[in-house]
Amino acid sequence: MGRRDRQAGTFSSPLFSRFLYPRFKEASIKHGEPERRRRLLDGVTGKVIEIGAGDGMNIDYYPPSVNELLAVEPEDTLRAKAAEKAPTAPFPVRVEPGFADRLPAEDDSFDVAVCSLVLCSVDDQGAALAEIQRVLRPSGELRFYEHVRGHTRALIGAQHLITPVWSRLGGGCHINRDTETAIEQTGFTIGRIDRFVLAPSLLDRLGGDHIMGVARA
Numbered sequence: 001m002g003r004r005d006r007q008a009g010t011f012s013s014p015l016f017s018r019f020l021y022p023r024f025k026e027a028s029i030k031h032g033e034p035e036r037r038r039r040l041l042d043g044v045t046g047k048v049i050e051i052g053a054g055d056g057m058n059i060d061y062y063p064p065s066v067n068e069l070l071a072v073e074p075e076d077t078l079r080a081k082a083a084e085k086a087p088t089a090p091f092p093v094r095v096e097p098g099f100a101d102r103l104p105a106e107d108d109s110f111d112v113a114v115c116s117l118v119l120c121s122v123d124d125q126g127a128a129l130a131e132i133q134r135v136l137r138p139s140g141e142l143r144f145y146e147h148v149r150g151h152t153r154a155l156i157g158a159q160h161l162i163t164p165v166w167s168r169l170g171g172g173c174h175i176n177r178d179t180e181t182a183i184e185q186t187g188f189t190i191g192r193i194d195r196f197v198l199a200p201s202l203l204d205r206l207g208g209d210h211i212m213g214v215a216r217a
């Protein structure tokens, strides 16, 4: 991970944002990502906050029932791209810097929070999820789509071994996190969860286990 300014809510990770993320995104689009994003965001309504919004990829997939979106993204290059994309949405989009554990938002101020492939990268999942709960109204929705710890002992062992290197190269991404448990331990109630393996290549199998679903604050 590159330079980081906690106060400003920013960091810069050029290898990740200019090289790895665009390639990952292009490959995922070829392997069905648009359909998964639509599924993640299907039926989302009202005031929405997206945490770690990247280059604003999800903007293309939100339904028109969204009233407004605050897209929070700490990485400088990705945030600039999200800001370029914002005017293409059919609803107002504000793009702001910020880390998941210190969101630029009031208590109880959002109907829905969206995390896609971001809880793998935050420093402290518990702190990030508690902060998301703070900004959601009571019974507000957390929509999540995350890659998670594998489903076999061999895979989990390999993930533990490789995570320190993977994380350094991949903008802080951890492939060995039990995100479902972290969501529940924060006090969210999971209403719907799908588990699936996405492994278009052998290398992808290392981070291939995914979850997608809805939890209530």
Ligand SMILES: C[S@@+](CC[C@H](N)C(=O)[O-])C[C@H]1O[C@@H](n2cnc3c(N)ncnc32)[C@H](O)[C@@H]1O
Residues within 6 Å of the ligand: 051, 052, 053, 054, 055, 057, 058, 073, 074, 075, 078, 098, 099, 100, 101, 115, 116, 117, 118, 121, 122, 123, 171, 172
């Ligand atoms: C794999 S990318 C996913 C981006 C986007 N959510 C998507 O679905 O395409 C991970 C994102 O998490 C962001 N991120 C990393 N650490 C973060 C933190 N502590 N708080 C919020 N976002 C963070 C990265 O800058 C990056 O945009």
